[in-house]
Amino acid sequence: MILGLCPALAVTNSAVNALTMGIAVIFVLTGSNAIVSLIRNIVPKQVRIATYIVIIATFVTMVDLFLKAYYLELSKALGPYVPLIVVNCVILGRAETFASKNKIGLSFIDALGIGAGFTITLVVPGGIREILGMRTFFGIPVLGESFKPWVVMLLPPGAFVTLGFMLGAKNLIDQKIAERKRTANMESRIKLSA
Amino acid sequence: MNREVDLLVTTSPQIHHPDSTAKIMWTVVICLVPAGIWGVFLFGGKALLVIISSIVSALVTEFIIAKLLKRFTVLDGSAFLTGLLVGYNMPPGVPLYIPAIASIFAIAVVKWTFGGLGANWMNPALAGRVFVFFSWTGSMTNWRVPRFLTTHVDGVTMASPLGFIKAGLYDFTGTSPGPIAFLKAGGYPLSALDQSVTNWINTSVLNPLGASLKGGYVDLFLGIVPGCIGEVSALLLLLGTVYLFIKKIITWEIPVSYLFVFGLLIWIFGGLRFNNGLFTGDVMFNFFTGGLILGVFYMATDMVTSPLTTKGKLIFGAGAGFMTFLIRVYGSFPEGVSLAIIFMNIFVPLINKYTKPVRFGVSPRGGGK
Numbered sequence: 001m002i003l004g005l006c007p008a009l010a011v012t013n014s015a016v017n018a019l020t021m022g023i024a025v026i027f028v029l030t031g032s033n034a035i036v037s038l039i040r041n042i043v044p045k046q047v048r049i050a051t052y053i054v055i056i057a058t059f060v061t062m063v064d065l066f067l068k069a070y071y072l073e074l075s076k077a078l079g080p081y082v083p084l085i086v087v088n089c090v091i092l093g094r095a096e097t098f099a100s101k102n103k104i105g106l107s108f109i110d111a112l113g114i115g116a117g118f119t120i121t122l123v124v125p126g127g128i129r130e131i132l133g134m135r136t137f138f139g140i141p142v143l144g145e146s147f148k149p150w151v152v153m154l155l156p157p158g159a160f161v162t163l164g165f166m167l168g169a170k171n172l173i174d175q176k177i178a179e180r181k182r183t184a185n186m187e188s189r190i191k192l193s194a
Numbered sequence: 195m196n197r198e199v200d201l202l203v204t205t206s207p208q209i210h211h212p213d214s215t216a217k218i219m220w221t222v223v224i225c226l227v228p229a230g231i232w233g234v235f236l237f238g239g240k241a242l243l244v245i246i247s248s249i250v251s252a253l254v255t256e257f258i259i260a261k262l263l264k265r266f267t268v269l270d271g272s273a274f275l276t277g278l279l280v281g282y283n284m285p286p287g288v289p290l291y292i293p294a295i296a297s298i299f300a301i302a303v304v305k306w307t308f309g310g311l312g313a314n315w316m317n318p319a320l321a322g323r324v325f326v327f328f329s330w331t332g333s334m335t336n337w338r339v340p341r342f343l344t345t346h347v348d349g350v351t352m353a354s355p356l357g358f359i360k361a362g363l364y365d366f367t368g369t370s371p372g373p374i375a376f377l378k379a380g381g382y383p384l385s386a387l388d389q390s391v392t393n394w395i396n397t398s399v400l401n402p403l404g405a406s407l408k409g410g411y412v413d414l415f416l417g418i419v420p421g422c423i424g425e426v427s428a429l430l431l432l433l434g435t436v437y438l439f440i441k442k443i444i445t446w447e448i449p450v451s452y453l454f455v456f457g458l459l460i461w462i463f464g465g466l467r468f469n470n471g472l473f474t475g476d477v478m479f480n481f482f483t484g485g486l487i488l489g490v491f492y493m494a495t496d497m498v499t500s501p502l503t504t505k506g507k508l509i510f511g512a513g514a515g516f517m518t519f520l521i522r523v524y525g526s527f528p529e530g531v532s533l534a535i536i537f538m539n540i541f542v543p544l545i546n547k548y549t550k551p552v553r554f555g556v557s558p559r560g561g562g563k
Contacts, residue, residue, distance in 0.1 A: 148289075148291075148329075148330060149329075150295075150329040151328060151329045151330070151331070152325055152326075152328040152329040153329075155328060157325075157328075161303060164307070165307075168307070
C-alpha cells in the first residue's frame with residue numbers, strides 16, 4: 001500500500017502542498033487511465049509501456065504548466081515533484097494492471113478511487129506535520145502562541161516518523177479486521193455444527 | 195498483543211552472567227551521578243529541574259506504555275538511565291518542556307515502537323536529544339555561564355568553546371597556534387582556579403621537565419566551561435568510567451578505537467582550519483570539550499546499540515570517531531558526538547553480520563564437510 005509514496009517525504013510538509021500534489025495525481029491518473037483504456041486494443045504489446053509513459057507525461061506536463069501559470073508559489077514549493085509524477089509507479093501501475101484490461105468507465109472510476117486514496121494518504125501526514133511543525137492547518141493557525149513548533153516535523157525525519165505511525169495504525173486495523181473475520185467464521189461454523 | 199517469549203534450547207557451553215539488566219543500569223546511573231551534581235553546582239538549581247523533568251517524563255512514559263502492553267519495566271532502570279542521559283545532554287537554561295519531549299520521544303518512539311529494551315536499534319537518549327535539537331536549535335544551544343568564570347552572572351549566557359571556535363573560524367584568514375590560543379585571543383574567560391592550578395602544575399611538575407601547560411586545559415578538564423549539564427566535567431565522568439571498567443560493564447574496544455581514530459584525525463588535520471600545517475591539531479582540547487567523554491564512555495558503549503564482537507566494536511568505535519571528527523571540524527554544527535554515534539548505530543546490524551565468528555567445525559570459506 002505504500003506503492004508510489006515516493007513524493008510523500010517531500011510534499012507532505014504542509015496540508016496545502018499535499019492536497020495540491022494529490023489533486024495533480026488524481027488529474028494525471030484519471031486522464032491517463034481513460035486514454036490508456038480507450039486505446040488498449042490498438043497498442044502493440046511490445047511498445048505498450050513506452051506508449052503509457054508518453055500519455056502520462058502529456059498529462060503531467062499539462063498539470064505542471066497549469067500550476068506554473070496560475071499558482072507559481074505552490075509550483076515553487078512543490079519543486080521537481082510535480083514533473084516527477086511521470087515516474088510515479090502508482091500511475092504506470094494502474095495503467096498496466098487495470099486500465100489496459102478494462103473498459104473506459106471502470107478505468108475512470110478506478111483512477112478516481114486510487115487518486116482519492118493517494119490524496120488522503122498525503123493530506124493526513126501533511127496536516128499532522130503542518131500542525132506540529134508550523135502551528136497551522138491549511139495556513140490557518142490552530143494552536144496557540146504558547147505552542148513552540150517542532151521544526152523537526154518539517155524535515156524528512158518527521159515524514160518518516162509520521163508515515164511509520166500511520167502504517168502501524170493501518171496494520172493494527174487490518175489485524176483487528178482479520179481477527180473479527182476469524183471469530184465470525186468460527187461462530188458461523190459453530191452455528192452450522194449445532 | 196502479548197509478545198511470546200522465545201525459549202531457546204542450545205547445547206553447551208551455556209553461559210550464565212550474574213548481572214541482571216537492572217543491576218547494570220543502576221550501576222551506570224551511580225557512575226553518572228557525580229558529573230550531574232557538578233553540573234547542578236555549576237549552573238544552579240535550574241539544571242536540577244531539567245534533569246528531574248527528563249527523568250520523570252521518561253519514567254511516566256515507560257510506565258504507561260508498559261502498562262498498555264501488560265508488562266512491568268519501570269524498575270529495570272533503563273528508562274531512568276535514558277531520562278538521566280537526556281537530562282545530561284540538555285543545556286542548563288533550556289525550557290522544561292524540551293527535556294520532557296526528548297524523553298517521551300526517546301522512550302515512546304525510539305524504544306517502544308521497536309519492541310522495548312533490547313529491540314531498539316538507536317540509542318534512545320541520543321535520538322531524543324537530536325529530535326529536540328533540530329526542533330528548537332535556538333534553545334538547545336543557549337549555554338549559561340558557569341560558576342567560577344570571571345564573567346559569571348546568574349542566568350547570563352555565552353558561547354560554548356566549540357561554538358565559539360566554529361563561529362570565529364567562519365571567516366578566519368589569519369593564523370592561530372590552536373584552539374586554546376584562539377579562545378584566548380577572542381577574550382574567552384578563564385577561571386581563577388584554572389590559572390592557579392596551571393601555575394602549580396607548571397612550576398612543580400612540568401617546568402623541571404622543560405615543558406609548560408597553557409592556561410585553559412584545567413578549566414576544560416574540570417568542567418568549568420559552558421555546556422550541557424552532564425557533559426562538562428571530564429574528570430568526574432572519567433572517574434565513573436573507571437568504576438564501569440572495574441565492574442566490566444563496558445569493555446575497552448569502543449572507547450579505545452573511538453578516541454584513537456578521533457585523536458589521530460584531529461592531530462593530523464585539526465590544525466588545518468587554524469591555517470597551520472598537518473600534524474598540528476590539539477588533541478587534548480578536542481578530547482575534553484563538548485560531549486566526547488560522555489558520548490564515548492556512556493552512550494557509544496550502550497549494550498543494545500553497539501556490535502557484539504570485538505572486531506565489530508573496533509569498527510564501530512573507529513567509525514564513530516571518524517564521523518565525530520568530520521562533523522566537528524568540517525560540519526556546520528560545532529559538536530558531532532551525538533550525530534556520529536547515531537550514525538554508527540545504523541550500521542550495527544551490518545557490522546554484526548560481517549563480523550560473526552565462524553562456528554567451530556565449519557571452514558571459514560563455507561565448506562566444512
